[in-house]
Amino acid sequence: MKVTVGGSLKLAFRPWVEGLEHIPADGPAILASNHLSFSDSFFLPAVLDRKVTFIAKAEYFNTPGVKGRLTAAFFKGVGQLPVDRSGARGAGEAAIKSGIEVLERGELFGIYPEGTRSPDGRLYRGKPGGLARVALATGAPVLPVAMIDTEKIQPPGQVMPKLMRPGIRIGKPLDFARYQGMEHDRFVLRAVTDEVMYEIMKLSGQEYVDMYATAMKRQLAEAAKAEKAEKDAAKEAAKEAAKEADRAAKDAESRTGG
Template identity: 90%
Template sequence: MIYGAMKFSIGGSLKLAFRPWVEGLENIPAHGPAILASNHLSFSDSFFLPAVLDRKVTFIAKSEYFTAPGVKGKLTAAFFKGVGQLPVDRSGGRGAGEAAIKAGIQVIESGGLFGIYPEGTRSPDGRLYRGKPGGLARVALATGAPVIPVAMIDTEKIQPPGQVVPRLMRPGIRIGEPLDFSRYQGMDGDRFILRSVTDEVMYEIMKLSGQEYVDVYATAAKRQIAEDAKKKGQERPDA
């Protein structure tokens, strides 16, 4: 009930205001479980994708969004629950990763659509970064669910860092054909298989998105960007 109301209000508003274009909707199954593996350009990705689908998509979200105090915290929690976000404590290192994987498996076993960003974080510069082999591949191999590659197009241009008011423009969504990894089902403990599955998915996302691929993790790229900015600030002569 809450999801339906939120989808109608938020999804309808997004489609009316931004008019996102979509290709490949026929690749989303009408029933049954599937994993939607997408690139990640913007905070809004988790809203635009569900807005154009008839089915609910469950994404993982930081538990802090659901536990903040006060009226604002309760409203935020209601909002994220309403749009299909699942709270997971991601502050606990490996334990947090295991919790996310378990949550994804539960969504799949209930027959739902599980949305995941293999890069693990938003791209810092619009390029496509190396996929992390943990969540996506382990959920796929533990369940046998098909993996559907998804490419978000231009969502990062709607509200760049530092811009308060979103720019009204048309983002795009390309949905690829399902990938079947059932031949590897139960082999989620083999790190070479996990890497191979993840790389195959990332290759399909790259073809759909047209992004330049960078064979490093986005988290490492963000650290390097921050370090370079810090060094540049330190080297700046005093005024």
């Protein structure tokens, strides 16, 4: 399945890639990437000879019906690992456990330190819980990865993807052996995460925002909600004004005898 999907993606979109020489021929490694698009988890594995496993929502694997089975087969084929995200803390622990298991098998583990897709193409603050804990618990090297222009292929609301060349830059591996055994120190976790995010920023050229993407998404949702409420209120006020003008016109007509 990976060969079929990867070959199709490379043939259709012709992604360019830099830094493939940094991917180890064997052994565990963590690929820490920025996250611009749903397709990031497909394009990165497509350009690698080795299998890379990302975390995916369990709903992608257990949706009933023919479409659900096809979706599950596709995600399994491209190396996605189901994780139940019904509880925020439980989901985080499950993802960390899954990542450690992948690395202990000597495989590649892909992770998005931002925790969610960027809402506006900028690079957001990395969450220290997942990436840093997995790196320190396993001793696996961390390779910063920058996805380029993947958000332009299928923007939100666009059904058909745009055929264009996305890019992938893979940086030199980062070694955090100096922090071994300190995976429960929040200051160390923050330092590791920030170092990785800085390298991703250099590779991607993105503007960095020192806040979590989830917080920005909440702000944008609240702003959109407030804007909608304001527009709805303006519409209602316009309707009432129109009704009042109509009533006034009718009153004037009746006083003048029609």
